[in-house]
Amino acid sequence: MNLPHTITSKGPDSVIDLIGLIEGQRDLIHTDLLQNGSVLFRGFKVHSPEDFEQVATALRSDLQNNYQGTSPRNSRTTFVHSASELPGHYPIMQHCEMSFLPTAPRYLLFFCHVQPSGGGQTPVCDFRKVYEQLDPTVREEFERKGVRYVRNYSGPLSKKGLDLFQLKPWHELFKTTDRTEVERQCAETGLRATWLPDDRLRLENDRPAMLRHPDTGEMVWFNHLQVFHKEAAAIEYGHILRHRKDWMALKYATLLQLATLYKRMFKDPMSEAMHVLYGDGSPIPTAHVKHVEDIIWKNLKPFDWQLGDVLMIDNFSTSHGRLPYQGPRDILVAWTS
Numbered sequence: 001m002n003l004p005h006t007i008t009s010k011g012p013d014s015v016i017d018l019i020g021l022i023e024g025q026r027d028l029i030h031t032d033l034l035q036n037g038s039v040l041f042r043g044f045k046v047h048s049p050e051d052f053e054q055v056a057t058a059l060r061s062d063l064q065n066n067y068q069g070t071s072p073r074n075s076r077t078t079f080v081h082s083a084s085e086l087p088g089h090y091p092i093m094q095h096c097e098m099s100f101l102p103t104a105p106r107y108l109l110f111f112c113h114v115q116p117s118g119g120g121q122t123p124v125c126d127f128r129k130v131y132e133q134l135d136p137t138v139r140e141e142f143e144r145k146g147v148r149y150v151r152n153y154s155g156p157l158s159k160k161g162l163d164l165f166q167l168k169p170w171h172e173l174f175k176t177t178d179r180t181e182v183e184r185q186c187a188e189t190g191l192r193a194t195w196l197p198d199d200r201l202r203l204e205n206d207r208p209a210m211l212r213h214p215d216t217g218e219m220v221w222f223n224h225l226q227v228f229h230k231e232a233a234a235i236e237y238g239h240i241l242r243h244r245k246d247w248m249a250l251k252y253a254t255l256l257q258l259a260t261l262y263k264r265m266f267k268d269p270m271s272e273a274m275h276v277l278y279g280d281g282s283p284i285p286t287a288h289v290k291h292v293e294d295i296i297w298k299n300l301k302p303f304d305w306q307l308g309d310v311l312m313i314d315n316f317s318t319s320h321g322r323l324p325y326q327g328p329r330d331i332l333v334a335w336t337s
């Protein structure tokens with residue numbers, strides 16, 4: 001099993017025991033995180049969202065609850081949310097949380113509240129290795145041009161769309177129906193807001209494709225190409241099919257290939273829920289997306305969740321995603337500033 005770095009309980013340890021361990025080994029845990037990018041706490045009696053919030057607060061005192069990402073999430077406690085309400089067959093491609101915004105969180109914490117019985121892993125990947133292993137020509141182009149993100153939102157007065165994937169409406173994202181307030185919040189985070197017919201809103205922003213790690217100075221692949229590009233989901237499901245080799249993966253891999261072909265032929269990418277270009281507005285070739293996803297899958301750690309697992313991730317070095325699943329699964333998340 002290709003586990004992240006793991007701290008295992010030596011006995012029937014309670015939440016209080018785990019908090020004691022965290023307080024006693026804070027420097028060691030920080031060093032582990034810097035080296036390995038993630039730490040898994042396994043075998044401790046963490047049962048509920050409230051238990052998890054206590055553990056998360058012990059690990060980091062700067063938890064936040066202002067989510068500006070693209071996954072639908074439900075709140076469970078003040079700082080604990082469901083990781084994603086997307087249907088189980090959707091792939092969630094590897095990403096560093098909110099790397100398309102200047103306010104990306106420094107750390108993420110996940111908790112296995114209901115253990116999935118089939119699939120549903122949350123693989124992690126060291127994006128420092130991805131940066132290192134990319135073809136230097138591809139890497140240089142991303143480094144030089146940066147990336148431009150485009151997101152399209154419906155509003156409270158929009159007609160219902162037929163698209164398979166839609167972001168939550170802009171008045172839910174910004175928690176207001178006041179357009180002036182939306183524009184003020186956008187200006188704060190460098191988002192260009194364009195109001196479109198039918199009460200729709202387009203957000204665009206330009207970001208670097210790489211990050212220098214604030215503690216170690218290492219370079220990190222740090223962008224949302226693998227989530228925002230229209231070809232990415234089909235490429236991802238191709239990898240999932242090679243990994244799983246089952247009929248369900250074959251079915252969705254085929255459906256995604258067809259959906260992507262349809263998009264390629266009939267849809268303006270600028271009208272998609274999410275779209276990504278180079279920072280100069282030129283298109284990113286599919287071959288580059290495929291190359292990046294190939295390198296990610298070479299370095300992926302798709303470990304199986306166990307009930308009560310708590311996973312801490314350095315979001316500035318390590319990505320996460322989700323493999324498809326069937327049946328019950330409840331993975332919760334908390335994040336820091």
Ligand SMILES: [Fe+2]
Nearest residue numbers: 071095097320
């Ligand atoms: Fe995420």
